[in-house]
Amino acid sequence: xxxxxxxxxxxxxxxxxxxxxxxxxxxxxxxxxxxxxxxxxxxxxxxxxxxxxxxxxxxxxxxxxxxxxxxxxxxxxxxxxxxxxxxxxxxxxxxxxxxxxxxxxxxxxxxxxxxxxxxxxxxxxxxxxxxxxxxxxxxxxxxxxxxxxxxxxxxxxxxxxxxxxxxxxxxxxxxxxxxxxxxxxxxxxxxxxxxxxxxxxxxxxxxxxxxxxxxxxxxxxxxxxxxxxxxxxxxxxxxxxxxxxxxxxxxxxxxxxxxxxxxxxxxxxxxxxxxxxxxxxxxxxxxxxxxxxxxxxxxxxxxxxxxxxxxxxxxxxxxxxxxxxxxxxxxxxxxxxxxxxxxxxxxxxxxxxxxxxxxxxxxxxxxxxxxxxxxxxxxxxxxxxxxxxxxxxx
Numbered sequence: 001x002x003x004x005x006x007x008x009x010x011x012x013x014x015x016x017x018x019x020x021x022x023x024x025x026x027x028x029x030x031x032x033x034x035x036x037x038x039x040x041x042x043x044x045x046x047x048x049x050x051x052x053x054x055x056x057x058x059x060x061x062x063x064x065x066x067x068x069x070x071x072x073x074x075x076x077x078x079x080x081x082x083x084x085x086x087x088x089x090x091x092x093x094x095x096x097x098x099x100x101x102x103x104x105x106x107x108x109x110x111x112x113x114x115x116x117x118x119x120x121x122x123x124x125x126x127x128x129x130x131x132x133x134x135x136x137x138x139x140x141x142x143x144x145x146x147x148x149x150x151x152x153x154x155x156x157x158x159x160x161x162x163x164x165x166x167x168x169x170x171x172x173x174x175x176x177x178x179x180x181x182x183x184x185x186x187x188x189x190x191x192x193x194x195x196x197x198x199x200x201x202x203x204x205x206x207x208x209x210x211x212x213x214x215x216x217x218x219x220x221x222x223x224x225x226x227x228x229x230x231x232x233x234x235x236x237x238x239x240x241x242x243x244x245x246x247x248x249x250x251x252x253x254x255x256x257x258x259x260x261x262x263x264x265x266x267x268x269x270x271x272x273x274x275x276x277x278x279x280x281x282x283x284x285x286x287x288x289x290x291x292x293x294x295x296x297x298x299x300x301x302x303x304x305x306x307x308x309x310x311x312x313x314x315x316x317x318x319x320x321x322x323x324x325x326x327x328x329x330x331x332x333x334x335x336x337x338x339x340x341x342x343x344x345x346x347x348x349x350x351x352x353x354x355x356x357x358x359x360x361x362x363x364x365x366x367x368x369x370x371x372x373x374x375x376x377x378x379x380x381x382x383x384x385x386x387x388x389x390x391x392x393x394x
Contacts, residue, residue, distance in 0.1 A: 013117045013124030024333045025127065025323050028156055029109050032129045032321065035155050036107035039148055041131045044106050046088035052078040058313060059298055060087030062275040066114040083114045085128050086320060090300035093134045093314065102135025102314075120290045123324050130293075132318035134300050139246060142279050142317050143253035145295060149283055149319040150261055153292060158329045160286035162262040165224070166269035166296075167247050168276050173240040174213065179206050187214070191268045194218050217267045224251060227265035247279050278317070288329040295319025340374030340382040342366075349386075358388065 010016070017025060033043060051072075056064050066083040082088060085108055093104055109129040117124050131148065133141050146163060153161045171191065175184065183205045190198035196215045203211040213234065220230035228248065236244060247265075254261065269280075280296025301313035336359045341350055343363040350360050361379055363370065374382035374391050381388045 011124075013114075013122055015123070020333055020335065021327060024330075025327060027333075028326060028330070029127065029129055029323060031156055032152050033107060033109055035152050036131045036148070039105070039131075039144075041105040041107035041133075044089065044092055044108055045110070046082070046085065046092060046108070048111070049079045049081055050088070050091075051075075052080045054091060055080040055082060055087065057091075058087060058301055059090055059275045060084075063087070066116070068113060068115060081113045082110075083112055084320075085110055085112060085130065086132065086298075086318065089130075089132045089318075090134070090298075090313070090316065093132070093316075094301035103141065104134040105131070106134070107131040121322070121324070127323040128320050129323065130295070130318060130320035132300070132316055134316040134318075135314050136317075137315035139249040140253055141315075142250045142297060143257055145317050145319050146250070146254050146281055147257045147261070149281075149293060149295060149321070150258060152321065153283065153285070153326075153329075156326070156330065158285050158288075158292065158326065160262075161292075162264065162284050162286075164269075164282045164284065165247065165251070165263060165265045166280045166282070167243060167265075167267055167278070168270045168280060169278055170217070170240055170243050170247075171214070171268055171270065173243050174210070174237055176237075176239070178210070188270060191218065192271050194221070194268075214268070221266040221268070222264060224263040224265055227267065231267055243278075250279050281319070283319075283321070285329045288325065290325050290328075291322070292325045292329060293319055293321035335378075335380065337381060338377075338379040339388050340370060340377060340379040342370050342383060343368075345383060353383075353388070 037043060049070075052067075052069060056067065063083045067080040068083075069078055069080050071077075072079045089106055089108060093106065097104060097106075107130065109127065111125060111127050113125045115124070131145060133145055150161050150163060171188075175187075179187065183202060187199065187202055187206065190202070191214065196218055199211050199215050199218070213236075216234050217231065220227050220234070228251065231244060251263065251265075254263065276296045276298050278297030280294070282294045283292045285292055295318050297315070297317040299313035300316035337357065339353060339358040339360050341353070341360050341362050343366045345362070350362065353360055358381075361374075361377055363373055365373075370384070371382050371391060379391060381390055383389075
């Protein structure tokens with residue numbers, strides 16, 4: 001039986017981040033933000049909580065079931081703890097920065113909290129770092145954020161990055177209004193699981209021609225060149241063909257910017273991209289569990305899209321990186337040069353040592369044996385006769 005009286009026990013999906021990981025996460029966050037700012041993205045900082053009706057409007061509606069709610073004792077209105085930061089950036093663009101020139105480039109970092117985790121990411125609280133390009137529908141905007149996301153991972157040392165592109169609007173354009181809602185729900189589930197057998201079982205309900213086309217799309221998923229060739233050979237409806245041409249243009253622009261970037265395409269992927277309205281992408285790294293981040297095109301603002309057919313709000317695209325996954329993708333940081341400084345050391349001397357790059361750990365007991373204290377406090381060096389010496393050095 002779980003001991004709920006244990007003060008160290010935390011709710012499922014929540015955890016303490018301890019040294020050195022907490023400091024490592026902070027340094028990774030700042031480096032990623034620095035890269036975004038170097039690309040012209042300006043940092044914003046939305047609040048942890050907002051009024052529920054604002055937080056869950058537009059793109060935020062897709063996160064409704066993941067939001068913790070509480071009553072604001074001041075306004076007596078319901079508030080929500082953010083489960084995703086992208087809707088907040090869209091709100092800022094639509095309101096506070098409405099008069100700023102477009103395209104608007106914004107970046108952000110902060111904690112989010114969700115009602116539940118999933119099998120891939122059981123964590124319910126984690127940090128997000130991301131960037132949004134708002135006000136441009138050009139494929140060049142999609143290519144910019146895709147390449148910048150990959151560059152950001154490389155900048156912090158993540159190796160073997162790959163990007164899986166998807167086009168949630170493709171299936172929507174193929175189906176149109178021809179498939180009834182109950183059948184479409186079953187079909188979407190089959191597509192998400194890449195279950196061609198279940199798709200074929202729907203042939204009587206939606207037609208054999210349609211199920212055959214969708215099965216071809218499922219089987220076309222794979223490396224970018226193979227998928228492009230396979231889908232080009234499929235006779236798509238006009239609306240779907242237009243969506244596909246846009247993705248082809250994005251791929252060409254990504255390759256022009258980053259020829260060595262590994263790309264794959266899944267033409268029917270939809271999970272996790274419910275409010276997106278165009279090309280989407282997921283970032284992975286070899287040997288790392290789960291996705292490192294994701295992004296794609298959507299409509300920003302309270303008129304934003306919660307489905308591919310809703311064209312309200314400004315065109316926008318962006319990405320979000322997840323620091324819990326990033327820490328798994330990076331080698332543990334080396335312990336810094338920690339120098340134990342005896343209690344009687346002059347403050348000016350300690351300041352000079354810090355200026356030289358030492359982390360100084362000040363002694364508090366005049367009578368303590370300096371080297372023993374250095375070892376006990378996990379220091380790599382101690383101040384011996386006024387000069388740093390390695391712990392254990394004779």
